[in-house]
Amino acid sequence: MGIFIDIIRALLGLGPAAPKDEYGNLAPNDLEAYWLAHNDIDQAERAGDITTGLRKYGLKNEDHWERVQATFTRHHGNSPEFALAASTANFKQQMAELATPGEDGSAYRMPTEYLEPVEGISLDRLAIAKVRSEVQGPAALAPMGLDPAKLQRVEATWNARMGGNADPTAAGILGSLYFTYMQQARAALGR
Numbered sequence: 001m002g003i004f005i006d007i008i009r010a011l012l013g014l015g016p017a018a019p020k021d022e023y024g025n026l027a028p029n030d031l032e033a034y035w036l037a038h039n040d041i042d043q044a045e046r047a048g049d050i051t052t053g054l055r056k057y058g059l060k061n062e063d064h065w066e067r068v069q070a071t072f073t074r075h076h077g078n079s080p081e082f083a084l085a086a087s088t089a090n091f092k093q094q095m096a097e098l099a100t101p102g103e104d105g106s107a108y109r110m111p112t113e114y115l116e117p118v119e120g121i122s123l124d125r126l127a128i129a130k131v132r133s134e135v136q137g138p139a140a141l142a143p144m145g146l147d148p149a150k151l152q153r154v155e156a157t158w159n160a161r162m163g164g165n166a167d168p169t170a171a172g173i174l175g176s177l178y179f180t181y182m183q184q185a186r187a188a189l190g191r
Helices: 002-011 031-046 050-056 062-076 080-099 123-136 138-144 148-161 168-188
Strands: none
Touching (some): 031 080, 050 062, 123 168, 148 168
């Protein structure tokens, strides 16, 4: 039936129908879950068993996955949160790997307080807020629930977690992640 609708739309000069949104079993606004799925499916494909990766996310085949990717890109591709969610998903996977004991039995678990949002602002949202404030001015903070004073407090706390008196491993990891977030936020917000 879809082809007949496309023919009728073409005859009437309306163009093709809007693509149908496809999400598999992913929530439409869970950007981190999308990027985790993206990585899992990529890893399954590299291991020669993409079908297992696809099934995990309620996907029928590679074409279905491509439609899910197109849906997420169509709805979120222009937001800085979409780009930064990829880094957050990658970071969480790396933290899980670091927490798994290696052959020598060593593992690293970042202190949980280092990962907690500060006044409701996570590290990725801090980067977005900083860049929005730089590019669009302080008024751009209000939609994020921030004002310049709160941004300053939040930034000071995050900086302390990445500073010289912090857990050195955590500080290095978070500092590197924050640098990545800032670069992605600048690129996404056109700077």
